[in-house]
Amino acid sequence: MRPNVVVVGASAGGLRALEKVLGSLPPGFDVPIVAVQHRSRESELFATVIQGRIALPVREAEDKEALAAPGVYLAPPDYHLLLEPGGGLALSTDEPVSFSRPSIDVLFESAADTYGPGVLAVLLTGANHDGARGLTRIRAAGGVAIVQDPATAESPEMPAAAITRGAVDHVLSLGDIAGELVRRSVS
Amino acid sequence: MMSSRSGIHGRFDVAASAEAEGSAASAHATSRAMTREGGPLSAESRATPLEAGRATRAEPAVPAFAGVSPLERLEMELLLEAIHRHYGYDFRQYAPSSLRRRLKRRLEGEGLATFSALQDRVLHEPAAMEALLRDMSVNVTGMFRDPTFFRSLREKVVPMLRTYPSVRIWHAGCASGEEVYAMAILLEEEGLYERSRLYATDMNAEALEHARTGIFPIARMREYTTNYLQAGGTRSFSEYYTASYGAALFHARLRENVLFAQHNLATDTSFSEFNVILCRNVLIYFDRDLKERTLRLFGDSLSPLGFLCLGRRESLRFTKVEQEFEELDPKERIYRRAGPPRPHREVELEGHLDRELAPSSRPTRTRGTG
Numbered sequence: 001m002r003p004n005v006v007v008v009g010a011s012a013g014g015l016r017a018l019e020k021v022l023g024s025l026p027p028g029f030d031v032p033i034v035a036v037q038h039r040s041r042e043s044e045l046f047a048t049v050i051q052g053r054i055a056l057p058v059r060e061a062e063d064k065e066a067l068a069a070p071g072v073y074l075a076p077p078d079y080h081l082l083l084e085p086g087g088g089l090a091l092s093t094d095e096p097v098s099f100s101r102p103s104i105d106v107l108f109e110s111a112a113d114t115y116g117p118g119v120l121a122v123l124l125t126g127a128n129h130d131g132a133r134g135l136t137r138i139r140a141a142g143g144v145a146i147v148q149d150p151a152t153a154e155s156p157e158m159p160a161a162a163i164t165r166g167a168v169d170h171v172l173s174l175g176d177i178a179g180e181l182v183r184r185s186v187s
Numbered sequence: 188m189m190s191s192r193s194g195i196h197g198r199f200d201v202a203a204s205a206e207a208e209g210s211a212a213s214a215h216a217t218s219r220a221m222t223r224e225g226g227p228l229s230a231e232s233r234a235t236p237l238e239a240g241r242a243t244r245a246e247p248a249v250p251a252f253a254g255v256s257p258l259e260r261l262e263m264e265l266l267l268e269a270i271h272r273h274y275g276y277d278f279r280q281y282a283p284s285s286l287r288r289r290l291k292r293r294l295e296g297e298g299l300a301t302f303s304a305l306q307d308r309v310l311h312e313p314a315a316m317e318a319l320l321r322d323m324s325v326n327v328t329g330m331f332r333d334p335t336f337f338r339s340l341r342e343k344v345v346p347m348l349r350t351y352p353s354v355r356i357w358h359a360g361c362a363s364g365e366e367v368y369a370m371a372i373l374l375e376e377e378g379l380y381e382r383s384r385l386y387a388t389d390m391n392a393e394a395l396e397h398a399r400t401g402i403f404p405i406a407r408m409r410e411y412t413t414n415y416l417q418a419g420g421t422r423s424f425s426e427y428y429t430a431s432y433g434a435a436l437f438h439a440r441l442r443e444n445v446l447f448a449q450h451n452l453a454t455d456t457s458f459s460e461f462n463v464i465l466c467r468n469v470l471i472y473f474d475r476d477l478k479e480r481t482l483r484l485f486g487d488s489l490s491p492l493g494f495l496c497l498g499r500r501e502s503l504r505f506t507k508v509e510q511e512f513e514e515l516d517p518k519e520r521i522y523r524r525a526g527p528p529r530p531h532r533e534v535e536l537e538g539h540l541d542r543e544l545a546p547s548s549r550p551t552r553t554r555g556t557g
């Protein structure tokens with residue numbers, strides 16, 4: 001099925017990976033994209049930096065904002081980002097999960113619950129294990145999980161952990177991910 | 188303790204006294220209004236503005252929680268209904284995804300498999316309800332959290348407060364009180380503390396208990412000191428507390444003009460009028476409808492030209508009250524009530540809190556009473 005939403009998780013090395021994947025999508029890519037990139041509390045410039053490098057509109061998510069495409073919604077530093085029934089976004093200051101806030105698992109799990117089979121998830125480079133649990137939930141609810149080939153990742157641990165857990169539909173090189181997203185989002 | 192609806196530990200007496208004064212009818216009207224959109228978690232009440240314009244309004248493209256089985260959705264609704272009916276805590280209009288996440292965590296914590304099993308336990312074991320409440324009320328907070336916000340308060344709000352004979356401030360959702368102590372320090376340094384009254388409320392009685400002690404972990408003082416200085420602090424932060432046995436005990440003077448009381452934004456009414464209302468990082472836990480209701484409650488509790496302060500990522504955008512406020516500092520989410528004063532209200536809820544505080548120093552009201 002055509003996805004309702006694309007969710008993306010990235011950690012160490014994420015800026016370059018995100019730039020590559022999002023930058024290769026057509027500017028009119030009409031499925032909303034929601035992304036968590038681990039970063040420090042102070043890094044408020046991240047959205048601006050990414051926006052400078054890609055054509056899709058990028059913004060930091062506001063609480064209770066409605067999703068619209070084309071668009072990339074980034075989790076703000078120090079808040080979890082969740083998808084809500086009804087097509088909106090929600091922020092939360094719940095405790096960090098595995099030392100991370102925003103947490104990729106929190107976004108992915110809310111995506112699985114909210115959209116079930118309508119989720120297309122991408123897990124990119126990172127030096128921890130965030131996202132693996134969330135991908136398992138997404139697949140159990142009928143969604144699709146794409147993981148960056150660890151061999152092409154700046155930090156291989158995060159995608160490798162998801163693969164070890166068996167939480168994957170496709171393992172793709174960084175350069176092939178955008179193509180798969182486009183292929184899956186034309187109805 | 189928490190054994191029946193009427194036995195909830197000390198609900199905000201102000202609300203009780205307001206009812207005694209004859210506003211019971213309006214309290215009822217509010218609770219009716221809250222359920223007008225159909226049952227809890229109804230997909231319709233969650234329609235976004237985007238969807239509202241579409242033909243599919245009654246039947247959104249994606250049903251609520253498409254990835255959760257219908258049975259589990261039902262069990263979750265029943266659990267919330269049971270908690271509301273038995274204990275009076277109303278979580279039915281909380282933002283559903285983070286609500287669900289926290290309830291799931293409680294399931295794991297109790298070692299249970301279904302929300303029905305959790306419902307059974309919570310109804311029969313008050314201790315399980317207390318644990319759930321603790322999980323439901325996220326008390327993550329700190330002193331001078333978002334220093335630039337406090338700096339903006341100093342630079343943009345304080346000068347106007349200076350022109351008032353007395354200043355009344357409401358911290359709604361104050362958690363364990365760090366934000367309130369920070370505010371007291373700021374007012375003290377600006378020479379306003381003497382004539383200020385701070386009302387600090389939360390639904391969580393345990394958190395308020397903690398707040399009253401004024402004892403906070405010494406391990407966080409470094410962070411708070413940095414924040415304090417960035418927020419424009421003019422003294423040495425360590426002047427405000429005494430360190431002993433790994434704890435920082437804040438000086439009693441900082442809570443002399445503070446009243447901590449239990450108040451639930453989802454179910455209680457307006458109880459007084461304020462010059463400043465701070466409600467930071469609380470509305471993110473509510474769904475759109477409950478956020479609207481709460482903002483109306485703040486509107487009813489704010490004096491003309493009063494200030495409303497929200498959390499760093501919260502805003503009045505897309506809400507019905509947006510037009511009634513102007514943005515004083517958009518980045519720091521400080522709003523000021525704009526335009527003509529609101530229509531005269533029938534019943535003015537007199538502050539029981541005032542009596543409890545300092546009978547002699549009760550501030551003169553800025554508007555006529557009913």
Ligand SMILES: C[S@@+](CC[C@H](N)C(=O)[O-])C[C@H]1O[C@@H](n2cnc3c(N)ncnc32)[C@H](O)[C@@H]1O
Nearest residue numbers: 324325328360362389390391451452453467468
């Ligand atoms: C994340 S804390 C915010 C603390 C502080 N204002 C800050 O920004 O640091 C959220 C608080 O909201 C309280 N809360 C949640 N629902 C509430 C309700 N319905 N009425 C009153 N307080 C509520 C919780 O108990 C918790 O203490």
